[in-house]
Amino acid sequence: MPLSETTPRTWRQRLRTPIRVLIGLFILDVGVWAFADVWQRHSPDDYAMRVAGCNHHPQELVIVGGSPVSEGIVPDELCCGEFPRVFALGLPGGTTTEFYHAILRACPMPPKLLIYGITASDINDSRNEPHGPASLMTLGDVCEWATTRPESREWVIRQYLLAKASRSWSLFRYRHGIRMWAALQADAMAPGAAPEAVREARELRNYADAIQSGNGYAPAAGFVTRRHDVNKQTGAELPPFAFLNKYKTGSHLKYLHKLIDWSNANDTQLILLDMPVTSDLEAQYPEAFAEYRERLSEIERQRGVTIIRAHRDIVGITDAGFADTIHLNGVGAKVLSQWLRYRLDEFKEPSEPNDDRLRAQAGGTRP
Amino acid sequence: MILASKAFFLFLLITAVGYQLLRGRTAKYAFLLVASYIFYALCSPWYLWVLLLLTGIDYLAAKMIEDASDERSRRRWLKLSIVSNLGLLAAFKYTGFAYDTGLSLGHWFGYEAAPRSWEILLPLGISFHTFQGISYTVDVYRRQIRAVRSLLDYSLFVAFFPQMAAGPIVRAIEFLPQLVQPPRLSFAQIGDGLHLVARGLFKKLVIADTLDSLFVSLVFADPSSYTPGAIRWAVVAWAVQVYCDFSGYTDIALGTAKWFGFELPANFHLPYLATSITDFWRRWHLSLSTWLRDYLYFPLGGSKGSAARTYFNLMAIFVLCGLWHGATLAWMVYGVYNGVLMSLHRIYDRTVSGMSWFDRWRKTTAWAIVSWAFTFLQLILGLILIRMANWQSGGTIVQSLFDFAPVSLLRKETPSLVPLLIFLGLFGHMAAVVRSRVKVRVPNFEWPQVTATVLAIAGVVVFSPGVGKTFLYIQF
Numbered sequence: 037m038p039l040s041e042t043t044p045r046t047w048r049q050r051l052r053t054p055i056r057v058l059i060g061l062f063i064l065d066v067g068v069w070a071f072a073d074v075w076q077r078h079s080p081d082d083y084a085m086r087v088a089g090c091n092h093h094p095q096e097l098v099i100v101g102g103s104p105v106s107e108g109i110v111p112d113e114l115c116c117g118e119f120p121r122v123f124a125l126g127l128p129g130g131t132t133t134e135f136y137h138a139i140l141r142a143c144p145m146p147p148k149l150l151i152y153g154i155t156a157s158d159i160n161d162s163r164n165e166p167h168g169p170a171s172l173m174t175l176g177d178v179c180e181w182a183t184t185r186p187e188s189r190e191w192v193i194r195q196y197l198l199a200k201a202s203r204s205w206s207l208f209r210y211r212h213g214i215r216m217w218a219a220l221q222a223d224a225m226a227p228g229a230a231p232e233a234v235r236e237a238r239e240l241r242n243y244a245d246a247i248q249s250g251n252g253y254a255p256a257a258g259f260v261t262r263r264h265d266v267n268k269q270t271g272a273e274l275p276p277f278a279f280l281n282k283y284k285t286g287s288h289l290k291y292l293h294k295l296i297d298w299s300n301a302n303d304t305q306l307i308l309l310d311m312p313v314t315s316d317l318e319a320q321y322p323e324a325f326a327e328y329r330e331r332l333s334e335i336e337r338q339r340g341v342t343i344i345r346a347h348r349d350i351v352g353i354t355d356a357g358f359a360d361t362i363h364l365n366g367v368g369a370k371v372l373s374q375w376l377r378y379r380l381d382e383f384k385e386p387s388e389p390n391d392d393r394l395r396a397q398a399g400g401t402r403p
Numbered sequence: 404m405i406l407a408s409k410a411f412f413l414f415l416l417i418t419a420v421g422y423q424l425l426r427g428r429t430a431k432y433a434f435l436l437v438a439s440y441i442f443y444a445l446c447s448p449w450y451l452w453v454l455l456l457l458t459g460i461d462y463l464a465a466k467m468i469e470d471a472s473d474e475r476s477r478r479r480w481l482k483l484s485i486v487s488n489l490g491l492l493a494a495f496k497y498t499g500f501a502y503d504t505g506l507s508l509g510h511w512f513g514y515e516a517a518p519r520s521w522e523i524l525l526p527l528g529i530s531f532h533t534f535q536g537i538s539y540t541v542d543v544y545r546r547q548i549r550a551v552r553s554l555l556d557y558s559l560f561v562a563f564f565p566q567m568a569a570g571p572i573v574r575a576i577e578f579l580p581q582l583v584q585p586p587r588l589s590f591a592q593i594g595d596g597l598h599l600v601a602r603g604l605f606k607k608l609v610i611a612d613t614l615d616s617l618f619v620s621l622v623f624a625d626p627s628s629y630t631p632g633a634i635r636w637a638v639v640a641w642a643v644q645v646y647c648d649f650s651g652y653t654d655i656a657l658g659t660a661k662w663f664g665f666e667l668p669a670n671f672h673l674p675y676l677a678t679s680i681t682d683f684w685r686r687w688h689l690s691l692s693t694w695l696r697d698y699l700y701f702p703l704g705g706s707k708g709s710a711a712r713t714y715f716n717l718m719a720i721f722v723l724c725g726l727w728h729g730a731t732l733a734w735m736v737y738g739v740y741n742g743v744l745m746s747l748h749r750i751y752d753r754t755v756s757g758m759s760w761f762d763r764w765r766k767t768t769a770w771a772i773v774s775w776a777f778t779f780l781q782l783i784l785g786l787i788l789i790r791m792a793n794w795q796s797g798g799t800i801v802q803s804l805f806d807f808a809p810v811s812l813l814r815k816e817t818p819s820l821v822p823l824l825i826f827l828g829l830f831g832h833m834a835a836v837v838r839s840r841v842k843v844r845v846p847n848f849e850w851p852q853v854t855a856t857v858l859a860i861a862g863v864v865v866f867s868p869g870v871g872k873t874f875l876y877i878q879f
Contacts, residue, residue, distance in 0.1 A: 053594025053853060060857035211865045218865075226819040230617065 061207070068214070069206040075213030078220070078237060080244035083127050083138070083171040086252055090123045090142035097121070098143060100135045101153030103128035104311040107259045108364035109153060111251040113373035114380070119149065124252035127167075129279075132158045133185070134168035136291040137177055139298065146302035151376075152295065155311045155362070156321070156328035157279035159288040164188055170199030184294075185287040216240055258359070260366035264314060265355035274316055277361060283324035285331050296339050308332065308341055312348040312372065317361040344379055351375045414442065418564075419662050423588070431585045432555050435663065439564040443527060450526035453491060454562060460487045461536040462557045465543040465550040477544060484540035488533040495525055500730035528567045530727055534694055535561060539575040541698055548576050556582045565659040571670040571690035578665070586664030596661035598852050601859035603654030606647035608867035610828045614644045618821050623790050626799045634803035636817045636825075638783050641790055643828035646674065649688070673832050678774035680744040680781055681752075691727070695720045717749070718742035728789075737788045744781055780804075 068075070076085075090098060097119040099109050106126025114122045125142055127134055135152065143150075157163070169178060169192050178196045182189040203209045216237035223234045239257050246254035268274075299306035310332060318325050336343050348354070352375070357368025364372060418438040425431045444451050464484035471477045502519050509516055539560075542548045551557040560578050561567075622629050622637035629637070653670040660667045670689050677683035684692045703716045718739070725738020755761045764770055784801065791797030826833075 051593060052590060053849065053856075054597055056849075056853045057597060057856050057860070060853055061860060064857060064861055207861055207864050214865050222820065228817075228819055230818050230820045 065206045068210055072206065072210065074217060075210035077213070077241060077244045078216035079210070079213035079240055080247060081171055082243070082247055082254075083130075083134070083167050085244070085247045086125055086127065087138055087142040087172065089247060089250075089252060090125050091144065093121060094145035095121045095123045095143070095147045097149045097151070098123050098125055098139070098147045099151040099153055099309075100125040100127075100139055101309075101311065102126065102130045102135075102155065102158055104155050104313075104362060104364070105153035106252070107255045107359065108311065108369045108372055109253070109376070110369050110373040111253050113370060114377050116377070122251060126153075126252060128256075129165050129167060130158070131160070131163065131165055131168070132288040132295070133181070133291040134165055134172060136295045136298070137168060137172040139295065140177075141172055146299075146304045149305045149307065149380075150299055151307045151309050152292075153309045153311045154292075154332070155313065156283070156324050157277070157362075159285045159292070159328065159331060160280060160282075160324070161187075161284045161287050162282035163279055164191055164195075166195045166199075169195040170203075184290050187287060255366065255369070259363050260359075262359040262365055263356055264316075264358035264360055264365075267360070268316075268355065274320065274361060277317060277320065280317075280321040280324045283321065283327060285327055289331060289335075292335065293339070296335075296341055306341060308335070308343045309376065310343060310345045310347070312346050312351055312353055312364070314348070314355060314358050314361045316355075320361070344376070346372060346375070414438075414445075415659055415662075419659075422663055428585050429555065432559050432582070436555060436559045436562060439559070439562040439567065442564040443562065443567065447524075447527035449524070450529075453495075453526045453529065454532065457488060457491065457533065457536055458558050458561050460484060461540055461561070462551070462554055465540050465557075466552070468540065468543050469550040481540055481544045485537055488536050492529055492533045495523055495529055497726070497730045499523055531572055532561050532567060534572045534691075534698075535574075538572070538694060538698060542575055548579070551575075551579060563660070563665070565656040565663075566667055571653060571656070571668050572694050573667055573690070574694075577668055581665050588662070588664050592661040592664060594849070594852065596658040598856045598859075599654045599658030599661070601856045601863070603651040603656075603658060604863045604867075605859040606651030606654065606828070608651075609862050610824050611644045611648040611651060612867065614640045614647075614821065614824050614828075617818055617824075619644055619790075623796070623800070624792055626796050626803065629803075631803035631806035633817045634800055636821055638787060638800060638804065640821055640825055642675070642779075642783050642786055643825045645786060646671075647828045675779065675782070675829060676775065676832055676836070677778050677782075678771055679752075679778055680741065680748050683778060683782060684741075684745070691724070695724055699723065713749070714746045717745050721745060733788055733791070737785055740785050740788060744785075 097114060099105055099111070099114070099122070101109075103126065105124060106128055109124045109126065111122040111124045123142075125135075125138055127138055130138070132154070135158070139150065169181075173181070173192075173196060175196075178192055181192045185192075207214075215233065219230050219233035219237045220241075222230065243254055243256070296306060298304075310329075313325075332343060335341055348357075351372055353364070353368050353371055357364055357371055359365040359368075418435070421438075422431055422435055425434055440451065440454075443454055461484050464480045467480040468477045471480065499519060499522065506516055506518065539548075539557075543550045551560070556579065559582065560573070560575060563573075563578070566573055619637055619641045622634060623641070626634055626637075650671045657667050657669070668690055672686040672689065674683055674687040677686050700716055700720045703719060704712055705716060706713045708716075719742075721742030722735060722738040724741065725734045725736070728734050728737070755765075783804070787797055787800050791800060
């Protein structure tokens with residue numbers, strides 16, 4: 037190497053290579069950004085896509101909630117004359133805080149009826165969902181969180197800033213989508229290139245297509261046909277449901293009050309639908325469910341909110357209608373959705389729901 | 404905190420910027436030393452005292468050796484240094500192994516004792532910095548270098564964080580002269596450093612970790628479930644994984660050292676192009692193999708004594724080389740295996756050298772290819788020893804290597820990404836062969852280097868698994 041190459045020069049000269057590398061990365065990033073749609077289709081930001089899907093048209097009925105809603109409510113079953121457009125805004129892994137922000141973003145035209153499919157894990161203060169600050173919140177929302185839930189102030193600021201920083205670099209932002217796309221391309225050229233990645237890529241692409249084209253009902257591939265009773269028969273030990281660990285309530289509930297306030301202010305009727313869970317889950321976390329139900333009763337008393345308690349025995353769903361301890365399978369989802377439809381009708385003119393065939397498929401009868 | 408983690412690069416950024424902003428030799432080195440100790444404490448919080456103690460002992464011993472007037476005193480201080488380093492190394496690394504071996508021997512003779520229920524955690528980089536300390540005091544004793552008068556300089560030599568965890572084992576004569584004046588960063592060092600770090604991360608995170616999780620671990624855990632073809636792919640993939648893991652670490656260490664203006668010695672020279680086992684050990688983990696040669700093989704007499712003595716010396720250094728890597732029976736067998744191969748190669752070489760027809764044949768390309776293939780087979784047999792789950796599965800793997808059924812890609816079992824990653828892992832080797840054959844000359848090497856760096860960074864961002872695995876050699 038010539039001496040001049042190693043002789044120290046000015047900082048600008050010495051940083052020539054890193055600057056060129058940065059320019060190269062910038063050019064690459066522009067190229068990646070230009071194909072953002074392709075990468076998003078292979079690794080969807082499901083929170084953002086569901087919110088955008090709901091936002092696309094004014095909805096008469098919106099059902100919001102976590103994965104029990106995304107897996108367990110079939111919007112088509114709820115469509116009727118009064119509610120021609122129904123959207124299931126199920127955000128897997130979300131908490132009440134996320135659902136409040138999702139409604140703000142997804143419903144600029146408030147719906148006639150808002151159903152919140154609530155479950156115990158939604159209000160567990162021991163958990164927060166990083167997807168919320170990343171995909172649903174503005175800086176104002178983060179500031180509001182910092183004052184509303186000061187115990188997780190640092191967490192939300194960190195998550196929000198990390199998300200903003202990572203989204204400024206397309207290569208990093210779409211890395212998973214690029215990987216999934218590459219897996220499918222490699223599989224097309226040489227089948228069996230990376231079987232696990234290809235399976236994941238296909239599932240994600242189908243999931244993205246379902247979210248984008250439908251009414252929010254896009255159950256995960258495994259949940260539709262899986263049956264909890266069959267799983268139990270194998271004798272496998274039930275895994276813990278980590279979302280109910282260290283159960284405590286308080287600060288997420290503040291956002292439930294905000295949701296109630298928002299509904300009142302926008303003339304939207306809000307119904308809380310206490311989602312069915314298996315007896316196994318209740319047996320695993322009896323204290324969590326006791327506390328959750330107590331909080332629900334308090335809300336009902338204090339705020340006068342309508343609560344529909346869709347207990348499995350009332351709806352008529354046994355373990356055969358669940359995919360695991362908390363999520364309904366395809367049949368269970370249909371039973372619950374039809375039952376809910378009858379209950380909504382009852383608000384106008386009380387009647388007795390009757391569909392024994394579906395209930396038999398779900399493995400139970402109405403008590 | 405591992406070298407391929409986000410935490411490390413944040414730490415590195417803060418340290419590099421702070422180091423460049425400071426003025427004056429003492430301030431810069433003191434800052435770098437404190438940063439190195441923080442790095443050590445973050446990785447191995449309970450054992451910072453080990454590093455400090457050995458640094459103090461070796462620093463003092465070297466000074467006393469130099470200042471001593473009589474040979475006896477010089478030797479006494481040298482012994483103190485060697486015993487301290489090897490004593491602590493043995494205590495931390497080999498106590499468990501010695502206990503287990505004693506237990507097995509006792510059982511053999513009818514004496515029963517309770518199996519070990521305790522585990523000794525290994526201090527970070529102890530196998531590396533103890534060897535650095537020994538080489539320093541021995542070099543001072545041999546009057547090859549002067550003892551360092553500044554404790555700050557010596558402490559930095561031992562604790563310099565880019566190379567402390569897994570080498571290369573830097574000699575005092577290579578590092579201390581660079582400390583005379585704080586080296587100013589050159590244009591080439593910044594660019595080369597960036598390229599080395601990107602390349603190292605790509606080797607480690609994209610090639611080594613992916614090969615491990617995608618294929619190697621699965622096959623080695625249960626080889627009987629795979630066909631011989633798949634096992635052969637797994638063995639080659641394991642060879643590439645171990646190379647990319649260790650040389651990836653070395654690249655990152657060399658690259659980050661450059662950002663502080665320091666040059667560390669290279670540790671690899673296209674090892675899988677070796678055409679004999681002797682050639683391999685001249686290309687693989689150079690800092691260890693030359694250390695063993697200079698501080699063990701030569702003092703034992705090297706090849707100057709009788710033939711039997713020479714073979715004994717060879718066996719001794721390779722058994723110790725095996726045990727240096729890990730205190731297990733498998734590593735000891737790996738050492739014996741290499742010692743035997745080295746001895747056999749020496750016998751063969753001395754037998755055929757001088758036969759004019761054979762010497763002519765040895766210069767042909769055909770012979771080079773045969774030698775390379777035979778050497779590679781020896782290497783992968785050795786690598787099976789250190790990865791096999793147990794002797795039975797090791798036997799299954801070795802048997803598969805010699806199953807001469809037709810080779811197929813067996814796509815159902817061997818993901819076709821594996822051959823691609825193997826190709827990428829050996830790209831440097833292949834490029835070297837092509838360069839030497841076609842004499843490619845690139846007048847301005849900067850643009851290819853910049854392009855390779857950009858692609859390596861992009862590859863790491865997109866294709867690395869979310870969680871990095873620890874470097875294999877850090878465990879030694």
